[in-house]
Amino acid sequence: MxxxxxxxxxxxxxxxxxxxxxxxxxxxxxxxxxxxxxxxxxxxxxxxxxxxxxxxxxxxxxxxxxxxxxxxxxxxxxxxxxxxxxxTATHIAGKVKLGLPADFAESGLPVILARFAAIHPQMEVEVTIDRQAVLQQQLQRGKLDVVLSFGKDVPEDAILIGHVPIRWIGNSQKNVAQLQPLPLLLFEAPCLFRSVGLAALEKAKRTWRPALTSSSVAGMWAAAQAGLGITIRTEMGLPAGCVALTTTSGLPALPDVAVFMLTRKKTPSPAVKRLTDILFDTITTQVNDIRKRTKKK
Incomplete structure (x- = not known):
């Protein structure tokens, strides 16, 4: 009772x-x-x-x-x-500047913007989608207020959201993972996921060849959907037609990666604080869903 x-x-x-x-x-x-x-x-x-x-x-x-x-x-x-x-929100006006990798653009961004606009309808949100290194540089220069990032290590001043597994990703054609050498769809260097994947293949003594190199995450997804090869990413923002390969694919295991936020100021404005809270809630839900799916595989 x-x-x-x-x-x-x-x-x-x-x-x-x-x-x-x-x-x-x-x-x-x-x-x-x-x-x-x-x-x-x-x-x-x-x-x-x-x-x-x-x-x-x-x-x-x-x-x-x-x-x-x-x-x-x-x-x-x-x-x-x-x-x-x-x-409390009332009539706060101004601009908040958010930076995030393309992985979050389609899956989390619409929810984040909708929730923030409902609270601060007078605020302008400026969104920058770019590589992590570029975003963190812009944050240090004061051009962004908050940045969402992946990383093997979490900076001391970061807000940790959680960890997700790095995965080999292709389409439903299971035979692609068996090809020798393995056709890879790679993001331009420097890239955390590229480095982790290539190190794992080298350790497993698995030969590979670059089937595509792109500066666009969307370009890699498109190539994976078409069956041109295997890419290395998390399941964050995974589009229809792409699948995370299971351990039965024969490819080496990959580690987890941290998802975290960085803010320009230690004491952000109320609007930036609200944006970070919404980011945390939204991305935490996605991270938790990915981990639950991974456990079932």
Whole structure:
């Protein structure tokens, strides 16, 4: 039996723990210890009178009651945020400048812009889609307010969103991965994914040839859809017609890569802070979905 009102603080931590798939990562985000977060989840179970988590190996998964609560928790948090936004956003005007790689342009950007416009309708958003090195240079020069990036290492001043696996990506023609030498669709150097993929092939002593080199992520996706070869990327923004190859392809395993944000100022303006919050929420959901799909493969 539910004995009390559901507390927003508990629900916020609960949703974070599920989205980040970790009590420890959720603890970092809410500036609490992992034991404090565990106590919060126990408190939530006491209030609802339901078991919300069940152990699974070294991790955990939601019980059916936990799945039900998760849906309602998201709705309650969203309504709560809408109420706060309606009372505080008012008539802030000006410009915010966002930089992001092309991977996020089609999958996350429409949601991010729509949510931000609903809160700050008077604000102008300037979006720059470019290579990560270029974006970070523009951030340092003050030409961008916030940048979304991938990286093997996370800078100390970055806001970590999560980690996603780097994947070999082609189309449904499984035989392409068996070709010798392996036809690769490569992004122009320097490129993190290119370096990781080529290092893995070299370690596995697998021969390869460049079937296409492009400065455009869209160009690589198009070539992969056409069956010209295999590219190296994450599943972020993966278009229809492209598939992440499984371990049965015979290609070497690839590591995870971090997804994080960098801001120009340590104390950003309210509008930039709101944009980073929306970025974090939107991309966290995508990262979590990718990791769940990866576990099932």
């Amino acid at each position: 539910i004995t009390d009102l559901l507390e927003m603080d508990l629900l916020r931590t609960f949703v974070l723990a599920v989205d980040l798939d970790s009590f420890a990562r959720a603890a970092d985000q809410v500036s609490r210890s992992q034991s404090a977060v565990s106590l919060q989840m126990q408190r939530l179970e006491e209030i609802t009178g339901q078991q919300l988590f069940i152990r699974q190996g070294r991790g955990w998964q939601l019980t059916p009651a936990g799945e039900i609560l998760l849906g309602y928790a998201r709705q309650l948090l969203d309504v709560n945020q809408q109420a706060i936004n309606a009372l």
